[in-house]
Structures are given as structure tokens and as C-alpha cells.
Amino acid sequence: MIIDPEVVTLSRLQFALTALYHFLFVPLTLGIVWILAIMEAVYVMTGREVWKRMVQFWGVLFGINFAMGVATGVTMEFQFGMNWAYYAHYVGDVFGTPLAIEGLMAFFLEATLVGLFFMGWNRMSRIAHLLTTWFLALGTNLSALWILIANGWMQNPVGSAFNVQTMRMEVTSFSEVMFNPVAQAKFVHTVSAGYVIGSMFVLSISAWYLLRGRNTDVAKRSMTVAASFGLAAALSVVVLGDESGYAVSENQKMKMAAIEAMWETEPAPASFTLFGLPDVENHTTHYALRIPWVMGLIGTRSIDKPIPGITNLVEDAKGRIHTGIEAYDAMLVLREDKDNAQAKAILAAHDKDMGYALLLKRFMDDPRKATPADIQKAADSTIPNVPVLFWAFRIMVACGFYFIALFAVMFWQASKRQLDKRRWLLKVALWSLPLPWVSTELGWIVAEYGRQPWAIEGVLPTALGVSSVTSGQVWTSLGGFVLFYSALAIIDAVLMVKYAKKGPDGLGLWPPSEPVPPMTHVAAHAGA
Template sequence: MELDIVSLSRFQFALTALYHFLFVPLTLGLSMLLAIMETVYVMTGRPIWRQMTQFWGVLFGINFVMGVATGIVMEFQFGMNWSYYSHYVGDIFGAPLAIEGLMAFFLEATFVGLFFFGWDRMSKVGHLITTWAVALGSNFSALWILIANGWMQNPVGAVFNVQTMRMEIGSFFDVLFNPVAQAKFVHTVSAGYVTASIFVLGVSAWYLLKGRAPEIAKRSMTVAASFGLAASLSVVVLGDESGYLANEHQKMKLAAMEAMWETEPAPAGFTVFGFPDQKTRETHFAIHIPMVMGLIATRSLDTEIPGIKELVDGTYGHIRRGILAYDALTQIRALPRGETVPEELKASFEDNGRWLGYALLLKRYVDDPRLATDEQIAKAAWDTVPNVPTMFWSFRIMVALGFYFILLTATFFILSARHQLDRRRWLLRVALFSIPLPWIAAELGWIVAEVGRQPWSIEGILPTAVAVSSLGVTTLLITIAGFALIYTVLIVIEVGLMLRAIRKGPEGMDDHGPETAPAPSASATVVAAE
């Protein structure tokens, strides 16, 4: 990585985002599992389901607090490291984040307190409503954040104001129901459900291997296997929808994921294996499955998927039209205040304004895009190709793990149906050692989404190189080191608290896990984790 402001700013944001996303999936998934477990408790009245809810609630609470601590930093970074981004699109990007804080986060945070300390102060139904409110609040938080992120991938419902030099909301309805944002939401939330399911499955497997609290462990595995199987299947289905939308709105991202340098005859094949070479612009030792990618990305047999080279060729034209828009905008801005804009300038900007962002790609090479040479335009065109090897392998490992989760949860679902969860100890060990894998898949998913968007901070509108603040390299290196240190300490604290709570086990349960054991108070449960 070059030690320049743009690269360091990107690295810092990636570092904090990936750290933060270690906590998000488990929060999303555990909140739903808690709601399901407590629903069973209210319906059956059996104390063991209350004990299960309280035990897994302790782990949820630890993770929730850490997620909040790391998430606060994310929003401050927009003002610190990405000031021009905040100026340029803050009117649009800030709205979903503000709604998330006002509507979803406060809802979630309020009911989290009631969840822990309301067990003996509320009715069963009242506490159940509280638990579902926590789950819905967690998912609403994800919804608004992903609406903001989805707009970065597909900037709909926005217009450019020539006078203020900013993007403004043209239709909040379009921003809210952006198809890319909706697909990202359901895909990301489903991935969180898988993460929590594998976590519960693995921890419960550890209890069975140790011969501890078997009744709680078996019931927890049954819930996790059932919920996890449904979530794993939905991740695959929703991933297919994401591929289809990528072909509609982010063709370069899709081509990079496939390392598809040349346009193939329809329907395009899926590259199972290969070694993409960005220097020679070819993929070595590629192994293809015919027709698969064409069916996923176009849902037809006769629609081509453009290759990277063809997309770059098209970018030349976008850049030249962007230069015309930049020239018209510069002349409009230079007019004396109050003077009428000539019709030819207005028409020129209206015809080419949508390509203005492509002219800004040239800012990396020349201060005034109108003075760019053909060589600089060619470099800017090839800059629109993200890191192909990173995209190619991240996507394939993520997909492979997705199918593994289906196999794992289906296996334990069948074992649960047959009442054989503790019969095969080697499978319990497999479940235990599978705990980290959903996090790897989730992080790879974010890498595919965000690396695939480069060189844009807002797809087709604002290049990343233009969006950064004017900071010094030394300042960025110091803040990166500080964030890395603080976040590492938080990770160590999180893991330590989680392991301590897991080793202690469910309160009030002996090694045989009788259902008649008294349920702990919420305060005792929280103190035990601390």
C-alpha cells in the first residue's frame, strides 16, 4: 500500500469497519434466537427455556455493548477522514443514519435494559414483547445503515445542485426502496442469522462434549440448526439476487468477481477456479462451469455479460462526456451572480451531467480534467477496474463457506429430528471448530461489496480519491495505530468475557440439566458475565 492520504484513509476505514462488523452479525442473529427461545418459554411455561434465553442473552449483551463502542467511531470518521464526501453527499447519506440513530438504535438500547432487568418486574408476555422489540430494533438498525450503503452502490433518488455543488435528495422514496439496498439488507441480515446459529451450535456442542447442561445444549442446538438451515438457504437465494442486481447496476464489479476479461458468448460460464493476473489482464488455468453465471446474472440464455475490457472501452466515452460536463459546470460557476445561464451551457450540462463523476477520476492525474491527455484518460479508464484477484478469491471462498453452512446445519437438523445430537462426537467437534467460519464469510462479503465499488465512494458520481479530507500522512498513521490498539483491546475484552460466561455455563443448571432448576435473576446473570 502506498503511503498517500487516499490509501491510508481507505485502510483506516476498512480497519474500523471490519473490526465493527465482527460484532454486528452476532448481534443480529442472537437477538432473533433469543426472541424465538422466549416465545417457546411463554407458550410452554417450561423454566428451561427461560434459562436458555437468559444464558444466551448474557452473550448477546456482551456483544451488543462492544458493537456499540466500535460503531460510534464509524460515523465520526465521515467528518474526520472524508470531509468532502460528507459535504458532497451528506444531505442524502446522513438521512438514513440519522433515522437509524433516532428510531432504531434508541429503540434497541431502551429495550435491551428492560430485557436484562425486567424478568421479575414484567409479565411473561410483556417481557416477550420487550425481547422481540430488541430483535426488531437490531434489524431496523441494519436496515437504515444498509439503505445508506446501498445508495453508495446505486445512487438513485438524488440530483446535483449546480449552485451548492452538492448532491441532494430528489426522491426519498427511491432512496428507501433502492433495490440494491433491499437486497443487501436481507442478504446481510440472513448472514447474521447464520453467524449466530453456528455460534450457538458450536458452543452447545462444547457443552455436550464436556457433558455439561445437556438439556439446554440439545434444545439450543435444535433451535440453532433449524433457524440456521433456513438462514443458510436464504443467504444462497438472496446472493443470487445480489448477482442479478450487480449485472444491472455494477457491471464492473460482476466482471471483476468472475475475472472475466473478455465478453463471452451468452450464457456466460462460471469460473470455479483460476489465477487472475491483473498485469497481463488474463486468468490462468481457469476452470469453467458452462452457462451458470449467465443464468445467475441475467436469468436468461441469450443476454451477454460484458467483460472487463469492453467495460473499460465504454468508460473512455463516459470520461470524455464527463469532461464536457465539467467544462460547462466551470463556465456556469464563473458567471456573475444573477446572470442568466446561456442555453447552450445549460443544455451541455444537462446532456452530460450524469458523467461528471468520470471527469473527476482525472483529478488523480491533473488538476483540471479539461487538460487531460489521452494517456491520462486511458489510465483513468483502467482505474475503474477493482482489484480482480481479491474480488475473485473473496467471492469464491465466501460461496464455498455458504454451502458448507447449509451442509452443517442440515446435518444437525437431521440429528435433532432423530434425537441423536450427542451420538457422534466427531460432528460435535466439527461444529465447535466451525464457530469462526461465518465471521470469515461475512468479512469476505464486505470485502467483495466495498473493494468491488472502487475507485468510487459513490458509484459513478464521486471517486474515492476526491472524497478524502486534507490530512497529513503522519496524522493518519498515528490514528491508524491508535484505532488498531484500542480495537484490539476491545476484541481481547470481548473474547475474554464471552469465554468466561461460556465456561461458567447456564446459571442454576447442574451437569444433568434438570428442568426444575430455579431460573436466575437477570441481575445475577449479567453480574456473572462481568
Template sequence: MTIAMDVVQLSRLQFGLTAMYHFLFVPLTLGLAVLLGIMESVYVMTGRDIWRQMTKFWGVLFGINFAMGVATGITMEFQFGMNWAYYSHYVGDVFGAPLAIEGLMAFFLEATFIGLFFFGWDRLSKVAHLAVTWLVALGSNLSALWILIANGWMQHPVGASFNPDTMRMEVTDFSAVIFNPVAQAKFVHTVSAGYVTGAVFVLAISAFYLLRGRHVELAKRSMTVAASFGLAAALSVVVLGDESGYTAGENQKMKIAAIESMWNTEPAPASFTLFGLPNQETHRTDYEIKVPWMLGLIATRSISTEVPGINDLVARTQTRIRSGLLAYDALEKLHADRTSTDARTALAAHADDLGYALLLKKIRPDIANATDADVQQAAWNTVPAVSPLFWSFRLMVGLGFFFILLFAVAFYLASKRRLLSSRAFLWVALCTLPLPWIAAELGWFVAEVGRQPWVIEGVLPTFMAVSSLSAANVLTTLIGFIAFYSILLVVDIYLMVKAIRLGPEPSATKPTVQPGPSAMPLPAE
């Protein structure tokens, strides 16, 4: 069993590293694609060449990022077959459909029109090329939609049921899979976060140019667009994040309780812990500073509905494990006699809890003989790592509010034409560059670690989903991925820095001025 768990941990580490590395490129792709559409739309409406040059310059950076995103994303899908074979067998009929549609609908659309974007400037009319740019943006967002529909199903498996004859999960209502409320909430929240990333990227690079007195015309217009777009996106992230909190409160109660380090159920409406020191060993949170009612409003949208604590949720899980054991027993009887109607009836009555019984397989192979102590241990294994979730969530939320402040100040300075003279703000904007990626990675960490020990919430435990590989095989590929991705990261940073240093084509800017205390801002066009 120890060797098996080594394979599980290594497989999780490999997929986690590749997923989080891949997600370094996804938010910037989403954000820059829409910003390119906005900039080129202004060019088509005004005919001013500076906007064309802006679109082409930021388009080069978009292309570098897009290529890296594709290279890192493909390997993730291969891992489902390599490292997570039982997962692919058990839920492939459901999970594979959104991924296939993403490839056929979104990726091909995006990949086709991105070529026209780069090589069609002198071959297409202005309006036709603008349509191509917006189709690239549409493809990027559709790609995110289908990926998040697949991921949302892992968080909240709807529209599918277990078939005892095939021993697999099968689709029963594909529309329920598509319109899964968790998936839809994740989509709008993730896409908005991508827009913030793109806006911060444009804001920071433009601030760098203004601090150096280079490409001033391009930089100040880019900052104005980024400030306006970024402010709307940052506000959307907070609002739509609240929707994600509500859907998690409805469908992933243990995740919410762990994020809040809430061990005991509080009277409704529950308070939000602004600060505290979670202690998973003593099952308590020390030095708490709470905001009354806030958690209840976020998680339940009411002042009368309780938010259950970890202790109560563990007790409920024990009940579901015992119910799942009845389903497991019925499944065993059905395998012995396929015609047994009693076994099918018993299985149907407890099928929703079958996955909870499978948690016992981590403790003992003969789960039919599980003791009360085994059930209790399995129930406590459903509590994720509380302290990392608690602090990751708060840092992510803090960064979200910081972005609102950043874009609000940028918008004010741009509207007053004071960007060139506000050197302190330009330095803040430049230093903000890595923060949206940190926030995005924290968001994924909270989403994925928060649902452990499940790979499919309530259906399939993570430790059961891995392939029959040796730990040495997984470790070898893990080292290979780390080496390959490290090289890609160096190449990506080199290409990005080189493109930024070169700047736009010479015709993109007018003679520059050296900013200083007495410098006057140039009039915006």
C-alpha cells in the same frame, strides 16, 4: 500528489479496519437477537423454566456483543467528518438521512428495550417481556436496514442529483433511496448471514458443553433451535445472495467482471469460472474451469443477455469520461456566468457522467486538457483488484454451502436425538465457530473493494473524498484506533469466555451425564 495519495490510502485503511472490526459484532447481534426471541417464545408457550434459563444465558452473551458493537460503531460515523470531509459535504444531504433515521428509530429502540430485557424479568409479565425481546430483535434489524440503505446508495446512487448551484448531491426522490434495489438485496442477504452467524455461535458453544458433559439439557435444546433456524438462514443466504448477484449485474458490471476475472465478453449466456488463476498484468485468466451458462443466469436471469467483460467495460468508461468532460466544461462556464442557459443545458445532458471526468484529477489537475492517454489511463483505473476479489468471492460462496451441509446434519441428528452420541459432529460444530465471521468479512471485502475506485459509484472517486489532513495526523489516529480496538477485542474475548465457562445459572440444568460411545440421548422436552 504523493502525499495526498498517502492520506487517501491511510484513510481507506483506517475506515476499512474499523468497519471490518465493527462488523465482527453486527452479525452476532442480528442472529442472537432473533434466537432469543424464539427461545423466549417457547418459554412463554410451554412455561418450562429451562427455556427461560436458555434465554437469559444466551442473552448475557448477546449483551456483551451488543456493547462492543455500539462502542465500535460510533467511531465509524465520526470518521465521516474527520477523514472524509469532502465526502460528507458532497453527498451528506443524501447519505446523512438514513444514518439519522437509524439513530432516531432503530438505535434508540434497541438501546431502550435492551435494558428492559435484562432488568425486566421479575418486573414484567411473561408476555410483556417477550414483547421486549422481540422489540430488541426488531431494533437490531431496523438498524441494519437503514445502515444498508445508506451503503446501498453508495453502490447504486438513485433518487438524487447534482445541483450545480450548491455543488452537492441532493435528494430528489427519497422513496427511491429507501427502495433502492441494491440496498434491499444487501439488507436481506446481510441479515440472513447474521442469522447464520448467530446459529453457528449457539451450535458451537452448545457442542462444547456436550463434549464436556456440562449443561446437557440447555445445550441439546439450544443445538436443536440453532440447527432449525440455521438451516433456514443458510438456505436464505444462498438464495438472497443470488439476488445480490443479479442487482450487481444490473448496476455494477465492473464488479461482476472483476469477481469473475472475465476480461473479454463471452457469448450469452456467460459461463461461471469455478477455478482459474487471474493475471491482471496480462489481462487473462489461466487454467480456467468453467460451468456453462451459470454466470449469465445469475447476473442477467436470462440466456440471451451478455455479461460484458473488463475490456469492453473499460472502452465504455472512456466514452463516459469524454462525456463527463463536456459536463465539466459546462460547469466551469456556468460558474463564470450563472445565467448561461446553454451551459445549463449542456450540463444537464452530460451530468450523469460528471463523476467519470473527475477520475482524471488523479492524473492531472487541468482535466480540461486531458489527452487520449490520460483518458485511457483513467478508464483502466476503474478496474479493481481482480485476484483478491476472485478468490474472496469463491471462498465466501464455498463457506455458504458448507453451512447448509452443517445445519442439515445438525437438524438430522437433533431430529433422531443422536446429538450426544455424535462426538465427531460435535467437534466439527465446535471448530466451525470462526467460519461465519470469515464469510461475513469476505462478503464486505467483495462489496467494498469491488466498487473501487468509487466511494459513490459513478459519482465521486475515492481519492477526492478525503479531508485536508496530513498523513501524520491520519497515521496517528490509525495507530490509536488499532491500539484501542485491540484492547476492546481482548476484553470482549475475556468476557465471552468467562460467561461461557460459568455457563447458565445453576437452576438451568439437571444433573449432567458424561457422553461416551454408550451414552443414550436424553428425551427432548
């Protein structure tokens, strides 16, 4: 049976929409919880009540975001059964373990610590509550680690092997799955991006208070913490992004070539294309502005190793499809005769390429009947959407350098105790609020869209992972998710805006500011 492309497209669209929406909340949770931990540590060390009230106020916004993250995350897991049943069967032995551990941490450890955080202020000592907050921060980040271990395995499927008799990928080394270099690089890069979002969130809302002359004591202290933490996080994102780029060049060469719109292999060291207009039809990039050596240094950590171009990688894919067909044929023989020595030898030699033969399943029932034209079509399908990846990556990188500049300026202003002196700078901070989310969503597009046509890189094509459902059924579930998530979006926006506008004074957490005209006075300095 040839796969229905509409079912595949709709299933991908549904998962993409729910994943991108869920990821609006996850990085803010990862970032703001550490800011709470820092603020509470200052409170315990100094005993100054303003720091406690700061933790309680930002904790309210953290709690709203955390609840939304849990609500949107649960529904994502249902899709593995609804829309991706064969994927769940094929890789469940590997993929299910980190997801199960993450579920235990998210729904037991995190939920317990969140309850203690909110309910324990008058029931626990200062030190005990501080430890609760720090363990909450650690647990939240460890929860993200297991998700990214699972995702990293999809990008680089190490520590596993295909079992002919069960027709499943099975774990051969859990330590390899855990310490997958791609997963580790993704984890540190992703959580650092979350720290940037948390910092920008606190910085922007605090800037809004200063522009209106409200909660100045809380706002300036909050901005100082956010600027310091944000600057460190933004620098880390760039450094760790470089490590992530190296991991991509080692394990996902087509993704790297597509990000660079590198159609032909360049002499080492490859240049970085700062700007250009990728032309998919003619396999060229118009008006390319290149910086010599940069891509070679990032992608290979050397000056003498080339980065393969798209055309060369398509030719390589054609060769792997040919050997993959041999492995596919051997697999079918072993299904009938598990002791066939010749088939075992062929499969052992070419099992790493069988996934490439499965690319043909998108066009025909039996890959062994493929013509040269079919093989060319399958090889061409390994090219992701080059313009989308090219621009998504560059916008993301531009945002990263902008965050470094903004946090550095705000850190300098905080060090001089002049956070309330430049109205234009506060407006810049306020209007920068959406940008970290834009950059992180683009980062996920680069990571996930760039992996296509693979659900599991080199192992399972995305088109083979879908459930046996009709397009009408997927349309129904997609419509339901759109309605559900839209309702959650409205609720979240209303609650966040409502409580941010109330502020610490409106929530009764801190005395209201003196009624002075905004930005016309010299507020008391924000030193602890």
C-alpha cells in the same frame, strides 16, 4: 492540487479496519437476538423453566456482543469528519438522513429495549417480556436496514441529483433512496448472513458443552433451535445472494466482471468460473474450470444477454470520461453564469458522466487538460483488484454451501434425538465457529473493495472524498484506532470465553449436570 495518494490509502485502510472489526459484532447481534426471541416464545407457550434459563444465558452473551457493537460503531461515524470531510460535504444531504434515523433507532429504541430485556424479567408479565424481546429483534434488524440503505445508495445512487450552486448531491426522491433495489437486496442478504452467524455461535458453544457432558438439557435444546434456524438462514443466504448478484450485474458491471475475472465479453449465456488463476498483467485466467450458463442465468436472468468483460468496460469508461469532461466544463461555466443556456443543456445531457471526469483529479488539477494517455490511465483505474475479488467471492460461496450441509446434518440429528451420539460431528460443529465470520467479512470485501475506485458509484471517486489532512495526522489516528480496537478485542474475547465457559450452571441459571463421563452416556432427550 494533486491528491496525496498516501493520505487516500491510509484513510481507506483506517476505515476498512474499523468497518471490518465493527462487522464482527453486528451480524452476531442480528442473528442471536432472533434465537432469543424463538426460545422465549417456546418458554411462554410451554411454561418450561429450562427455556427461560436458556434465554437468560444466551442473553448474557448477546449483551456483551451488543455493547461491543455499539462501542465500535460510534467511532466509525467520527471518521466522516476526520478523514472523509469532502465526502461528508458532497453527499451529506443524502447519506445523512438514513444514518440519522439509524442513530435514533440504535441509541434510543434498541437501548431502551435492551434495558427492558435484562431488567424486566421480574417486573413484567411473560407476554410483555416476550413482546419486548421480539420488538428488540425487529428493532435491531430495522437499525441495520437504514445502514444498508445508506450503503446501497453508495453502490447505486438513485433518487438524487447534483446541484451546481451548492456543489452537493441532493435528494430528489427519498422513496427511491429507501426502496433502492440494491439496498433491499443487500439488506435481506446481510441479515440472513447474520442469522447464520447467530446460529453457528449457539450451535458451536452447545457442541462444546455436549463434548464435556455439561448442561446437556440446555445444549441439546439450543442446538435444535440453532440447527433449524440456521438451515433456513443458510438456504436464504444462497437464494438472496443470487438476487444480490443480479443487482450487481445491473448496476455495477465492472464489479461483476472482476468477480468473474472476465476479461472479454463472453457469448450469452456466460459461464461461471469455478476455479482459475487470474493473470492481471496478461488479462487472462489460467487453468479456468468453467460451468456453462450459470453466470449468465445469475447475472442477467436470461440465456441471451451477455455480461460485459473488463476490457470492454474500460473502453466504455474512456467514452464516459470524454463526455464527463464536457459536463465538468459546463459545470464550471454555470458556476460563473448560472443562466447560461448552452452550459445547462450540456450538463443536463452528460451530468451522469461527470464523475468519470473527476477520476482525472487523481492525476491532475484540471480534467479539461487531460491527454489521451491521462484518459487511458483514468479508465484503467476503474478496474478493482481482480484476484482479491475473484477468490474472496469463491471462498464466501464455498462457506455458504458448507453451512447448508452442516446445519442440515445437525437438523437431521436433532430430529432423531441423536445430537450427543457422534463426537466427531460435535467437533466439526465446534471448529466451524469462525467460518461464518470469515464468509461475511469476505462478503464485505467483495461489496466495498469491488466498488473501487468509487466512494459513490459513478459519482464521486474515493480519492476525492478525503479530508485536507497530512499523512502524519492519519497515521496518528490510525495508530489510536488500532490500539483502541485491539483493547476492545481483548476485552470482548476474555468476556465471551469467560461466560461461555461458565455456562448456565456456572452463572446459577440452571442446576449443574450430573457428574458423568462426557459422551459416554445417553442423555435425556431434548424435546420441549
